[in-house]
Amino acid sequence: MSDLVVVSFKGEEAADQVLTKLQQMQKEHLIDLEDACIVVRSAKGKVHLKQAVDLVKIGALSGAAWGGLFGALVGLLLLNPLVGLATGMAIGAGTGALSGALSDYGIDDDFMRSTGQNIEPGSSALFILVRRVNFDKVLPELKPFGGKVLKTSLTNDQEERLRKALESLNSSGATA
Template sequence: MDTLTIWLFRSADGADGAAETVKGLAKNQLISVHDAATVSWPEGASKPKLRQLRNLAGRGALSGAFWGLLFGLIFLVPLLGAALGAAAGAFGGLTSDYGIDDDLIKRVRGEVTEGTSALFLLSSGAVVDKVRDAFTGENAPELIFTNLSAEQEQALRESFSMELEQQTAEAPGTGPK
C-alpha cells in the first residue's frame, strides 16, 4: 500500500534538505518513493514556492496536475474562492483515496506558514528505524498527516518522538522551542 505522509519543517529550507535525504534513502533501498513534492515559504515572501520532485518520482507517480490542484486548494482557495470549486469537486474522488479532506487542507494551510516548509511524500516499503535515524537534529520534522491506519500512525509518531526525546536528553539546558 502506498503511504502519503506530510512532514512539517520549522525552517523554509527544511523540506528541500529532507528531499535530498529521502533521495539517498531510496538509493539505498530503505524506502520506495513513488512521488514527492515540497512547499517552502521563505521569510518575507508573499507566497510559498511549490516544487514537484520529479527526480524522486517512480512508477505510479502522481501527475503534476494532482500536486498543482492540491497545492491550489491549500494555498490559493482563500484568494480564488469559487474559481477552483468545480475543479475541487472533480479532484475529491482522487484525493479521498489518500485521505485528503477539507480538514487536512485547512490544517496544512494553518501550519505551513511563512518561515516553514513541508515535504509531501508518497512512498512504500520504508525501513522506519533507518528513515527515522536519517531525520535527526534540531531540524527534525513533525508528521502532520499520514493515511496509515491509526495503529501504524501511532507507531510512526512514537518512533519519531522517541528520537526527539533522546536528542533533548543528550543536550543539557535545551528543550522544546
C-alpha cells in the same frame, strides 16, 4: 499501494535536506518513493511548490528526441534530413514540454497548496508518496531534522509509531 506522508519542518530549507536524505536512502533500498514535493511557505506567507520530478523538462527532452528522429526520417524521404531533424526536434520539444506541463500525477497540487497555507511562515513541508519503507532504519537517519506529522494515509498503528518516533527525535534533538 502507496501511502501519503506529510511532515512539516522549521526553516525553509529543512524539507529540501530531508528529501535529499530520503533519496540517498532510496538508493540503499531502505525506502521506495513514488512521488515527492516540497512546499515552502516564505516569511511573507507565500506558498511555493518544488516538484521532485520536473515533468516539463522530461517532456521537452523526450519530445525533442522523438521529434528529431521522426523529423530526420521525414527529411530523409524529402532529401533534406538536417532540416527535418532540426524541425522535428523543435516541434517535439515544444509538444513534449506542453504535455509535461499539462500532465500531473502523484500528489494533487491543490491539496499541497491548501496544506501549505496551514504551516507556519518561514517553514517547509515535505509531501511524499511511499510505496515501501523500513521505519527502523529510516527514522534514526532523520533525527537531526525533527519534524511534525501533519497528515498520513498510514494505518493508525503505523501513524502512531511515526508520530512517537518524531516526537522522541524532536525532544532528544532539543536537549542535545
